[in-house]
Amino acid sequence: MxxxxxxxxxxxxxxxxxxxxxxxxxxxxxxxxxxxxxxxxxxxxxxxxxxxxxxxxxxxxxxxxxxxxxxxxxxxxxxxxxxxxxxxxxxxxxxxxxxxxxxxxxxxxxxxxxxxxxxxxxxxxxxxxxxxxxxxxxxxxxxxxxxxxxxxxxxxVLGGADDFTGRLAHYADRIREGRPIAVPAVNHPATYVxxxxxxxxxxxxxxxxxxxxxxxASHGPLTTAGICAPIEARLGRRAVFQEVEVGEVSPFSFRRSYAMDNTRATALGYTFRHSSDWLERAVDETLGGRA
The missing domain is CATH 3.40.50.720 (NAD(P)-binding Rossmann-like Domain)
Known part of the structure; x- marks a missing residue:
């Protein structure tokens, strides 16, 4: 080998x-x-x-x-x-x-x-x-x-109980506490895996x-709202999005569009799944017992 x-x-x-x-x-x-x-x-x-x-x-x-x-x-x-x-x-x-x-x-x-x-x-x-x-x-x-x-x-990258980035926790905390999630006025989708x-x-x-x-990258680019949807379902609360023209925005919120095309990987013989196939599981793994 x-x-x-x-x-x-x-x-x-x-x-x-x-x-x-x-x-x-x-x-x-x-x-x-x-x-x-x-x-x-x-x-x-x-x-x-x-x-x-x-x-x-x-x-x-x-x-x-x-x-x-x-x-x-x-x-x-x-x-x-x-x-x-x-x-x-x-x-x-x-x-x-x-x-x-x-x-x-x-x-x-x-x-x-x-x-x-x-x-x-x-x-x-x-x-x-x-x-x-x-x-x-x-x-x-x-x-x-x-x-x-x-x-x-x-x-x-999303998922895993060992995700050390704190990005999903950022959303969960704000949704749980009713605090606004800062996003650009035009919030572009991005690709995830x-x-x-x-x-x-x-x-x-x-x-x-x-x-x-x-x-x-998986098929199915996600917006901030798309990532928050399974967190909302988990917590039984709605996210509050606050549009900002300038200044810092939340993780996974993008003012420009550059989702990736995975056609080459497919042509080489690897087929990525759709983000809808794993997003809920990824959120559950990372947030664990947080409610």
């Missing part, structure tokens, strides 16, 4: 990914700073990915069939990974984000070609926001023609050979 290296990934959907790879019989090596242990059965290497020498030393002479990088956020991190891990693997899969499309505002779902990482300028010294950091990290890997590289652009399904997709992608960016 293939040797797979997972960088980071001992929390949330990364943990689920590792479990799926192990259950499929893969030999899995997890590299992180030691703050959390990987699931039982994975080999654990402790190293700071930002320290090039330490990473090289920790890896020793190991090579891999696939690297799945769960925690690459900047072009500097990508540069270190490309130099240290690029020669040790035949394929590199980076967990990217829908936020690479943060400059888009498209009425129709955005396809991968809207952001070609080969054309993105890179500034390794800059202090970059999340979406731009991911864009430039993709660009570093895509600029190496010797490396088979895949960027999985992950939609907003269930935590279990993104783990499935990443495990599936690690076993394939395709390269280039691929959007990972």
């Amino acid at each position: 293939p040797d797979i290296c997972v960088i980071g990934g001992s929390r949330y959907f990364g943990k689920r990914l590792i479990e799926r790879l192990l259950n499929a019989g893969h030999r899995v090596t997890v590299v992180n700073r030691g703050s959390s242990a990987p699931p039982a059965g994975a080999f654990h290497l402790i190293a700071d990915r930002d320290d090039e020498r330490a990473l090289e030393k920790a890896l020793g002479s190991r090579t891999f069939d696939v690297v799945v990088d769960q925690v690459c956020y900047t072009p500097r991190q990508a540069g270190i990974a490309r130099r240290v891990l690029g020669p040790r693997t035949r394929r590199y899969v980076m967990t990217s984000t829908v936020e690479v499309y943060e400059y888009e505002d498209s009425a129709s779902p955005v396809r991968e070609e809207a952001v070609d990482p080969r054309t993105v300028a890179v500034d390794p010294a800059a202090d970059l926001p999340y979406g731009e950091g991911k864009r430039q990290a993709e660009a570093v890997f895509a600029g190496d023609p010797s490396l088979a590289f895949t960027a999985v652009r992950v939609a907003h 269930y935590v279990e399904e993104i783990a499935d997709f990443l495990a599936w992608a690690a076993e394939r050979e395709f390269t280039g960016p691929v959007n990972a």
Whole structure:
């Protein structure tokens, strides 16, 4: 079975990914700073990915069939990974984000070609926001023609009792207490994915050979009201939405439209579910006993 290296990934959907790879019989090596242990059965290497020498030393002479990088956020991190891990693997899969499309505002779902990482300028010294950091990290890997590289652009993830973001709790608290939920005057829908399904997709992608960016998102974009609907049903109370022209809005409320098109994933052989198939379960898992 293939040797797979997972960088980071001992929390949330990364943990689920590792479990799926192990259950499929893969030999899995997890590299992180030691703050959390990987699931039982994975080999654990402790190293700071930002320290090039330490990473090289920790890896020793190991090579891999696939690297799945769960925690690459900047072009500097990508540069270190490309130099240290690029020669040790035949394929590199980076967990990217829908936020690479943060400059888009498209009425129709955005396809991968809207952001070609080969054309993105890179500034390794800059202090970059999340979406731009991911864009430039993709660009570093895509600029190496010797490396088979895949960027999985992950939609907003929902579900799981271990969701640490607090975003669904934000809505539940306001609905329960009758406080307003701030939304833009024009509140655009966005694409989402269930935590279990993104783990499935990443495990599936690690076993394939395709390269280039691929959007990972469920069918059925959701608005803020759509996300709140199962919370309203759970609590027996209606959400109060307050439109704001400027200033901060609630999580998952968007002034621009950049829902992702998942046609490429379908063509490659993976069929995502519709958000209506899992949204209620995701809310129940995350909110647990909160009422």
